[in-house]
Amino acid sequence: MSVQYDLPDPPTDAISAVKFAPKSSRMLVSSWDKFVYLYDTAPPSGQLLSKFEHRAPVLDVCFGENENVAYTAGVDHACRRIDLTTSDQKLLSTHAAGVRSVAYSPSHNILISASWDCTLHVHRLTDTSQEPLKIMLPNKPFSLSTTATKLVVAMSARTVHIYELSSLAANDKPEPWQRRESSLKFMTRAVSCMPTDLGYASGSIEGRVAVEWFDPSTESQARKYAFKCHRLNPPEGDEGGDIVYPVNALAFHPTHGTFASGGGDGIVALWDGLAKRRIRQYQRYSSSVAALGFSGDGKYLAIATCPGFEDGKEAVGEGEIKIHIRGLADGEAKGKGAK
Template sequence: MAQQYELEHPPSDGISRIKFHPTNDTRLLVSSWDQRVRLYDVKTNQLIASHHGHAAAVLDIAFGNTTSFSGGLDRRLISWEENFTTERELGRHEGEISALEYVPSHSILLSGSWDRTMRAWDERATQPMVSKVNLDERVYSMSAEGNLAVVALAGRKFIVFDVRNLETPLEERESSLKYPTRCVKLMPSGQGYVCGSVEGRVAVEYLQDVKDKQHYAFKCHRQTTDEGIDLVYPVNSVAFHPVHHTFVTGGSDAIVALWDPENKKRLRQYQKYPTGISSLDFNASGNILAIASSYTYDEGEKSHPPDSVWIKPVTDQETRPKSKK
């Protein structure tokens, strides 16, 4: 089994998001608080491109069919041609852009913002913004899969949409977790979603029309000190394995854990990384896990290890669910 390794030429400030290309197993997009978007080839460990198109921190990114997208604190939504040779401003939000999700089956980009809107964009159109949905609260996180999108809002709210009809939400619900949401990810099956909170808990939630599944939640990313004090860390990222539909979580405790949602078991916990985990993603084949180890300022300004991106080869046996006894 190949050893994990660190990408060369990492961002110089906090890493906000890492995302693999939907079909190219070796292309990884990385956004950072240093105002740059970077494209890496993880197989050759090369920085292919680095572009400074934003005037403030970049909070999220997405791969399109032939382009990529970025948005952040400067409120601008930018479309990049391949390898960042050309940029185009698709539009702007009235508040910071906090989440981006591309829906390949419909060739639209969804953007969520602290201005309490979600917008849909078609970069092929003369007027790219094709829909605007007003929301009750700021968008914290977002995920799309097939025809579905789930939006996590401030105030512990979730809204599920069919992207073919954004005017009418399919579901609106309150989180089963008592503390603010950090991340949300739709299941590859579309039956539900997994969310993580700032209080070291994960919830597995199923949609209303899924009758044979029960919601559940569990504690994770916690440590007990020698004095018996329970240290609780935020869960910052969730990523599903594209083949086996197990999932990983990354927390501010610098730990990555792999879970089996069907059997409600932790499959493994990987060794500790230099600092907290800000973002995770599997490549399309499911044989590589990318891990952003980057301090997320949960404890305010303090000295911390350099920000880094780790490429971890994973095996089929390692990531598959365990059969029930």
């Protein structure tokens, strides 16, 4: 039986990211209120453990080489390391514009930060005194995701670059392993990689999700597809077509390989990407779904909700900001053909 509860002491401004620790119930949350929050999400209600103040809104956060280390990306152009036990913060690098995303690779012990100044910084964490490797991007990055071997960078102008992490770790001034044009016609909002290291899903502002594979062979590329989601039927008598909402968040289940999507319509849906089918759709939340994250063991799904412009509420105070923790029943996130 599924259970759901809301974490106490949620952020006071829009939530930008939720990230579970790989091997525990600890979770990091970043917010536009200039804080990073550390929670223990263990049922029945979870608890806030610590808050870490920044100089400006925090756009992304991730755990690092262990569960006492976090990395953050902020509007103040900075990429930072936080010691979660002492609260000490260390500046790793400064971009020329806001830092949109951070991603840590445990297999290569590197941190990648992506900034609106159209650069990636690759930090080799074995020696943080070294200058990070700086890679110019052709367009503004909107989302990052990693597998054990790959980094996917989704950018404006429908541009997608895929890098081999081994090349980034070797400091080779690497070129992308692949350059692609997104299958989606409108701006990419989120990208998330398959835990199988075989491909990724991306979501757009126009209520669509695309599923693609890394293998460049013609046969494999023929398998990619896109589908409509996060749309509502128009009111009765309205002939204007569906009401379309952005896909704000995507997250793959760590063991089943299915994925969740969260939209501006306040809906979370689970999808079987291989079978091309929706597994289930949860009840509508009172605000836009801003971020999603599965726990490392796949037993919980964190759902962050907050008002978005699609709600007609420009002031965050007009709506609810919540972090819902959904405990998944056995088989709830399994694909249709899974045993």
